[in-house]
Structures are given as C-alpha cells and as structure tokens.
Amino acid sequence: MAGTVWDEVLDTEHAVVVRTYIERWPRKDRVPEKVLIIVVEPDEEARERCPECGERGKPAEYDVVRWRTLDVHGKRAFLESRLPRIICGEHGKITAAVPWARHDDRFSRPFEEFAAWKAAHAPWTRVAAELRVTWEALAGIVSRAAADAAAGLDRLEGLRRIGIDEKSWGKGSGKFLVIVTDHDAGKVAWIGEGRCQATVRAFFKALGPDRAKLLTHVSADGAEWIHPVVREHAPQAQLCLDAFHVVKWAGEKLDELRRRTAGELRAAGRGDEAAALGKGMWALRKDYAKLSPGQRGSLAQIAVTNKPLYKGYLIKEQIREAFKVKGDQGKSLMRGVTAWAHRCRIPEFAKLAKTLSRYRKPIEATLGGGPSNGRAEALNSQVNALITRARGFRSAAALINMIDFVHGGLCPDSPYA
Ligand SMILES: [Zn+2]
Numbered sequence: 001m002a003g004t005v006w007d008e009v010l011d012t013e014h015a016v017v018v019r020t021y022i023e024r025w026p027r028k029d030r031v032p033e034k035v036l037i038i039v040v041e042p043d044e045e046a047r048e049r050c051p052e053c054g055e056r057g058k059p060a061e062y063d064v065v066r067w068r069t070l071d072v073h074g075k076r077a078f079l080e081s082r083l084p085r086i087i088c089g090e091h092g093k094i095t096a097a098v099p100w101a102r103h104d105d106r107f108s109r110p111f112e113e114f115a116a117w118k119a120a121h122a123p124w125t126r127v128a129a130e131l132r133v134t135w136e137a138l139a140g141i142v143s144r145a146a147a148d149a150a151a152g153l154d155r156l157e158g159l160r161r162i163g164i165d166e167k168s169w170g171k172g173s174g175k176f177l178v179i180v181t182d183h184d185a186g187k188v189a190w191i192g193e194g195r196c197q198a199t200v201r202a203f204f205k206a207l208g209p210d211r212a213k214l215l216t217h218v219s220a221d222g223a224e225w226i227h228p229v230v231r232e233h234a235p236q237a238q239l240c241l242d243a244f245h246v247v248k249w250a251g252e253k254l255d256e257l258r259r260r261t262a263g264e265l266r267a268a269g270r271g272d273e274a275a276a277l278g279k280g281m282w283a284l285r286k287d288y289a290k291l292s293p294g295q296r297g298s299l300a301q302i303a304v305t306n307k308p309l310y311k312g313y314l315i316k317e318q319i320r321e322a323f324k325v326k327g328d329q330g331k332s333l334m335r336g337v338t339a340w341a342h343r344c345r346i347p348e349f350a351k352l353a354k355t356l357s358r359y360r361k362p363i364e365a366t367l368g369g370g371p372s373n374g375r376a377e378a379l380n381s382q383v384n385a386l387i388t389r390a391r392g393f394r395s396a397a398a399l400i401n402m403i404d405f406v407h408g409g410l411c412p413d414s415p416y417a
Contacts, residue, residue: 012109018039038079040079040081041082063083065082067106067107079101083096153410158182160216161183163180165178167387177193178203179403187379201229212233219241222359238368240370243370243377244376247316253349257308265277283299338356338360
C-alpha cells in the first residue's frame with residue numbers, strides 16, 4: 001500500500017493505490033521516456049458499480065485499462081486498474097464505473113478539469129502540446145467539461161435584456177454563429193450555428209413562449225433579418241442597437257475622413273501634414289478621457305489645422321456621450337448630433353447621419369433603458385478575441401463549447417486555487 005500521500009496526490013476519493021512502477025517507452029533517436037504507472041483499485045464502497053444506476057453488479061470479465069492523469073515531476077502518469085464488465089440487474093452487461101474518471105473515458109477527472117481550465121485561458125494548440133494530448137482529445141475534454149457544467153443549469157432563465165449577434169468564425173460561407181448574450185448578467189446565454197432566421201427561431205423555441213414574453217429589450221447589430229423573428233416571438237420587447245456598434249460606425253467614418261484628408265494633403269505636396277495626421281490617428285479614435293497629454297496635444301493641433309476632421313471627431317465623441325448620459329438627455333443629444341451630422345457638409349458624416357436617422361427608433365430604445373454599453377462591448381470583444389485565438393477550430397461544435405465554457409459562466413476556478 002502506498003498510503004495516504006497518493007490519496008492526496010490523486011485528488012480522488014474511493015481509490016486505493018496498490019503499487020507504482022516506472023515503464024520505459026522507446027523513442028526514436030532518444031533515451032526512452034519514463035512513464036509513471038500508478039496501479040489503483042476502487043475501494044470496497046466504489047467497486048463493481050453500474051455507471052447508470054450505481055447498483056453493484058456481478059463481475060463477468062476483467063480487462064486491464066489505463067487512464068492518463070496529471071504529470072508527476074514532468075513524467076506522464078497513468079492510473080492502471082483491472083476494470084470489470086459487470087452484470088447489472090437493470091442495465092445488463094456493462095463496464096463498471098470507476099471513481100477517478102467519467103464512464104468510458106480514458107482521462108482522469110482531475111486531468112480533464114485541469115486541461116479544460118487551461119484550454120479556457122490559452123490557445124488550444126499550445127495547451128494540447130503542453131499536456132501532450134492531441135487537439136481532438138482536448139476538444140473532447142472541453143465538450144465533456146462544458147456539458148457537465150451546463151447540466152442542471154438553465155441558462156435561459158431570467159433573461160430580460162438580451163443581445164442577438166451574428167459572428168463569422170472563419171473563412172468560408174458556412175462559418176457563422178448566432179450568439180445570444182444576457183446583457184444583465186454579462187454572459188453568453190445561447191449559441192446556434194448559422195446566420196439565418198431559422199437559427200434565431202431555434203433560440204426562441206428553446207426559450208419558450210412564456211419566457212419570451214418577459215424580454216424587455218433585444219439588441220442586434222443592425223442585422224435587420226433578426227428583427228422580424230424578434231417581433232414574431234417577443235412583440236413586447238423593444239428592439240435596440242448595442243451602443244458600441246453605433247460608436248464603431250462613427251469611428252469608421254472618422255477613419256475614412258482621415259484617410260481621404262491625408263490623401264488630399266499628399267496630393268497637394270503637403271506630406272508633412274499628412275504624416276502628422278497619421279500620428280494623431282490614435283487621439284481621434286480613443287475616448288477623450290483616456291488620451292495621454294501627448295495625444296491631447298495632437299488633437300489640439302488637428303483642431304487648429306484641420307477643421308473638418310476635428311468636427312468629425314466632435315460628432316463621434318458626442319455620440320459616445322449620448323450613450324453615456326442615456327435617458328431623455330441622451331436622446332436629445334443624439335437628435336442634436338444627428339442634425340449636425342446631416343448639415344456638416346462632410347460626405348462621410350452625412351452618410352453616418354443617414355444611418356443614424358434610419359436606426360433612430362432602435363437607437364432611442366437603447367437610450368431609453370437598453371443595455372449599458374461597457375459590459376456588452378467587453379463581452380463582445382472577449383468573444384471576438386476567443387474566435388481569433390481559436391484558429392485551430394475545425395468544427396463549430398468545438399468553438400460553441402469553448403465560448404459556452406468560458407463566457408457562459410461554466411468555466412470553474414483554477415484547480416490550483
Ligand atoms: Zn444499472
């Protein structure tokens with residue numbers, strides 16, 4: 001008996017360590033790899049149990065099986081045990097349950113918990129290499145961890161203000177997801193594959209008509225194909241736009257204007273001024289409150305040397321301000337800035353004004369009680385970062401599991417915490 005130290009090391013109850021030994025695995029052109037084998041058996045209480053009902057069954061035949069567990073001193077470690085097939089009165093002939101792993105799994109639970117937690121925090125290709133498992137094995141682990149964490153959890157309960165967004169997750173026409181976020185909890189509530197009305201309908205089907213009636217605000221990023229489905233299933237909900245999308249539109253117009261202005265300056269032989277505009281670019285893009293003294297200086301210079309660009313900047317900042325203030329004051333600020341953009345004689349911003357007018361109703365719904373900007377924007381950019389980071393994802397299912405796991409409130413704390 002190896003005793004209680006192993007019990008603690010393995011983080012598993014109801015397992016008894018029988019003995020341990022080192023196996024040497026040959027490697028090409030290198031010394032053999034030393035692998036630690038920990039021979040275990042379930043204790044009296046846990047042995048010969050049916051994985052379905054937990055009843056004890058009569059063992060019929062035995063196999064010797066290994067489960068990969070966490071490395072010990074950099075060595076790969078495996079639990080090894082005689083695993084019986086038992087006869088259960090209710091479930092017939094079935095492989096017995098073991099206390100250290102999920103049924104029919106070849107990784108120990110502590111290994112899977114650790115791997116899933118790592119996968120939630122670093123690129124999968126790196127995690128797979130560090131843990132010495134294949135990418136597919138890691139995907140399987142995350143799926144199981146996400147399914148376990150989601151079991152018994154109703155993530156559609158209590159939804160009031162939600163966002164429905166489509167996201168592309170790779171090159172190719174079929175790679176789209178519809179992501180529903182809970183604005184109040186700041187979490188992802190539901191994900192479906194596709195970018196069509198049927199996908200949004202699938203969400204409302206999962207939600208059910210009673211809970212659909214409780215929705216007060218539904219934001220969508222200007223994707224108008226989403227609107228009819230929302231009206232059909234939750235006619236009482238206000239359709240709104242996420243504020244950060246509107247601020248982003250303004251930022252894009254400002255970038256267009258800056259590029260056009262720089263081009264015109266260069267064409268007129270004023271390359272120095274064009275370069276100075278390039279330097280001032282960050283000052284134009286950022287929130288004024290977050291500018292460094294140097295950036296404020298560049299902005300002041302733009303105010304003097306380039307009136308239209310500065311005007312565009314003020315329009316963008318006023319839009320941001322309207323979403324900060326919200327309520328009636330926010331609405332009147334937004335109406336003011338829309339009118340200003342309409343008559344500013346800057347083609348880029350006249351276009352923006354048209355868009356703002358077209359979306360006046362959903363924008364006002366946002367200002368009148370829709371989701372707050374900061375949280376929605378943070379969640380959106382985190383999901384985008386995950387999609388970018390997960391370039392190795394070959395299937396939507398793996399990506400959906402990962403987003404659910406990390407941003408759906410399913411990822412556990414660090415196993416080391
Ligand atoms: Zn059974």
